[in-house]
Amino acid sequence: MSRTTQITSLGRDHDLESSVTTSIQLQPLPQSEIQQRDTHRHETSDGELLEIDPVLEASRAADNDVPDGGYAWVVIFASAIVCFWFTGNGNYTWGVIQNALLEQKLASAATLSFIGSLSPTIMAALAIVNARVIRWLGIRVSAILGIVLLGVAQLTSGFSTHSVAGQFITRGVGVGLGMSLCFMVTSTIPAQYFSRKRGLANGIVSAGGGLGAAVLSYVLDALIQRFGVQWAYRIVGIMTLVTGLPAAWIMKERTTLPRVSFIEWRLFKDLKFVLIFVAGAIATFPLLVPAFFLPFYSTSIKLPSSTGAALLSGYNFSSAVGRILGGFCSDNLGPLNTLIISLILSAVSMLALWPASTTLIPLAFFAIINGASNGMYFATVPTAVGNIFGSARVSVALGMIVTGWGAGYLMVSTSISITVLESEADMRITGSPNRRLYIGRAWRIGCGSQGLSTGHVLRRFPRYGSDWLSNTYEISDKLVAFSQTLRWIR
Template identity: 85%
Template structure:
C-alpha cells in the first residue's frame, strides 16, 4: 500500500471529511510492516504520529469486524441504563438538592456547589486509574461495582443531610467513586461493537444519561416535597440498585480491553491530543454552571422551587435529545465539527439568551437550547477520541483527557457561586448573575477556539502529505 493511500484511508479514522476516502478500500497492513513502522518511530520525529503508530493500525483491524448491530444493541441499551443512573445521581440533578439544602440553610451557595462539584471531579481524577481497573476486572464487573457504589452512596447520604462534612463524604466522594467507574465503562464500550455507527451508539448511551438526569431531577423534587431530603436520597438509592445492577450485568466487552500503561506520554507529542486535552479542560468550567444554577436563578426572579426543578428537568431532557443528535451529527459531519458547533452555540446562549431570560418563557427556551448543546458536547467527545486516536487506545486516551477535566468540574460552578456572592448574591437579582453568565459563556468560546486549532492542524497535516 502506497504512502498516499495509507494517508487517505487513515483520514476517515480521524474525523476529517475527504471525498477521496470514500473510494478507498481499507485493508489491514501486514504485521511485518506494522512492526517495521514501530522500529523506525524514533528516527521519524518530523512525521505525524498517525504515520508510525501501530495502535492505530491495530484499531483499524479491530474495527473491520465489529458487528454493527445484533446483540450489540442490547449491550448499548444496557449501557444507557447505567448511564441513566450515574448521570441522574450525579451533577445534573444536584441543583434540586442544592436548592433544598439552601432553603434549610445548611451552607452557602458556593459551599454547596463544591459538594456537587466533588462527584464529577472524582470521576475525572480517577479516569486514568479506572482505565486500568477495567482492564483488570472487565467491563461487567467494573459496571456492577460502579452501580453498587452509587446506590450505597445515595442511601448513606440520607443520613447526612444536616452535616456539611457528611454530605462531602457521602454525596460528594461516594457518588463520585460510583460515577467514575460507570462513566468509563459506558464511554469505551461503543468502540467495541461499532465503527460506522459509533457516534449513534455513543449518542444513545449518553442520551440515557440525559434522560436519567431529567427523570431523577423531577422525581427528586417530588420526593423532597413529599418525604423530605433524607428519604428522597434513600428511595433513589434503592431504585438505583434494583434497576442498575441487572443492566450492568448485561454489559460485557467483545474483545479484551487494551491498556498498555496508565499514561501514554507519547500522545503529548501529538498537537491534536494537546488541543483536545486543553479544550476539554476549559470546557468543563462553564458547561455545568446552568445545570447547577437554574433552580437558584429561577427562585431569584420569583419562580417557585417546583418551577425551578421543572426547568432543570427540561434542561436534562433536552440534553438527552441533544446527545442523540450529537451522535447522528458526528457520524454525518465528523465529531470534531460537532464539538465545535456545540460549544460555540452554548457560549452564545449563555452570553445572549440567558441574561435576557427574566421571565418563565425565555428561561424555559434557554434551558432547552443550552441543555441540548450541553448534551451534544459530552456525547460526542468519546466518539472524537476513538476516531482520532484509535479504538484500541480509547480507554487510555479518554482517561487522560477526562482527567484534565478535574479542575473544571471542581471549580467551574463554585467560581460562578463566588462571582454571584461577590456581586451581592441572589437577593440583588439579575445584576449579580450576569457576571457569572459572562464568565461561563466566555470560557465556552475559548474551548471552541482550541478545537478549531486542532481541526486546522489536522487539515494542514493532511494537505502537507498530499
C-alpha cells in the same frame, strides 16, 4: 625452482591470505542510547517515511470485525441504563437537592455547591486510574462495582442530611467514585461493538444519562415535597441498585483489551490530542453551571421551586435529545465538526440568552438550547477520541482527556459562580453588576477559547474536518467581538 615447487608456494601464499582474510570479523555496532519508539517506519512509493502506530493499526483491524448491530444493541441499551443512574444521581440533579438543603439551612450555598462539585471532580480525577481498573477487572465487574458504590452512597446520604461532613463523604466522595467507574465503562464499551454507527451508539448511551437527569429532576422534587430529602435519597438509592445491577451484568467485553501504558505520554506530542485536551479542559468551566444553578437562579427571580425543577428537567431532556443528535452528526459530519457546533451553540446561548433571561419564557428557551448543545458535546467526545486515536486506546486516551476536566468542575462550575452571587447584598436582585461581569466576561473568555482551540484542529488537520468549518477562527473572533458590544458587559 621447479614448476611443482612454484605451485606449492603459491598455494601456501593463498592459504595464508585466506586465513588472514577470514580472521577479520566486523564488530557489532554499539547499542543506541535512543529508546525505540512504539511506532514503525514505513517507506512509501515516493520515498516518504511514514510512522505507523501499531495500536492504531490494531484498532483499525479490530474495527473491521465489529458487529455494528445485533446483540451489540442489547449492550448499548444496558449501558444507557447504567448511564441513566450515574448521570441522574450526579451533576444534573444536584440543583434540586441543593435547593432543599438550602431551605433546611444545612450550609451556605457556596459550601453546598462545593459538595455537588466533588462528584464530577472525582469522576474526572480518577479517569486514568479507572481506565486501568477496567482492564484489570473487566467491564462487567467494573460496572457492577460502580453501581454498588453509587447506590450505597445515595442510601447513606439519606442518613447524613444534617451533617455537612457526612454529605461531603457520601454525596461528594461516594457518588463520585461510583460515577467515575460507570462513566469510563459506558464511554469505552461502544467502541468495541460499533464502527460505522459508533457516534449513534455513543449518543444513545449518553442520551440515557440525559433522560435519567430529566426524569430524576421531577422524581427527586416530588419525593422531597412528599417525604423529605432523607427518604428521597434512600428511595433513589434503592432504585439504582434494583435496576442498575441487572444492566451492569449484561455489559461485557467483546474482545480482550490490548495492553497499553498506564499513561501514554507520547500522546502529548500529538497536536490533535493536545488541542482536544485543552479545549475539553476549557469547555468544562461553563458547561455545568446551568445544571447546578437553574433552580437557584429561578428562585432568585421569584419563581416557585417546582418551576426550577421543571426548568432543570427541560434542560436535561433537551440534553438527551442533543446527545442523540450529536451521535448522528458525528457519523455524518465528523466528530470534530460536531464538537465545534456544540461549543458555538453553548457559547451563544450563554452570551446572548441567559443574561436576558429575567422571566420564565426566555429562561426556558435558554435551558433548551444550552441543554441540547451541552449534551451534544459530552456525547461526541468519546466518538472523537475513538475515531482519531483508535478503539484499542480509547480508555487510556479518554481517561487522560477527562482528567483535564477536573479543574473546571471543581473551581469555576460551582464555587466561583456562587461566590460571585453571594457577594451581592441581595441575591434576589436580578441583573446585578457582578452577575453580568462574571457571566459576560468569563463566558466570553472560556467559550471563545473553546472555539479557537478546537478550530485550530481543523485548520491544521483538514482531513478530520470539512471545508465549511475552516473559518472557525473568524466565527470565534466575531462572537467575541459581538459579546463586547453588549451593554451588560462592563
